[in-house]
Amino acid sequence: MFEISSRWSIDGAGRDNMGRYANHACKPNAESVLIRGKVFLKAIRRIQPGEEITYDYGREYVKLFFKDGCRCAACRVK
Secondary structure, eight states, rough: OOSSSOOOETTTSSTTTTTGGGGEEEOOSSEEEEETEEEEEEESOOOOOOOOOEEEEEEEEHHOOTTOOOOSSHHHHH
């Protein structure tokens, strides 16, 4: 689920939604941007071929849905 506002969310469960394949990272390589009601992922640094696309799902999402806390590459190193 991608929360646009307190009233609107987008369900990314559909297989045609490519955004569902982007994973969470506390140090992401992309960020979400909302343009005319559509969510896009925009690179915030150069993404190497074969590198997964990641963005920060946000603390609230991680707290609610990741029962063991964040396990992204940056957090596993700690």
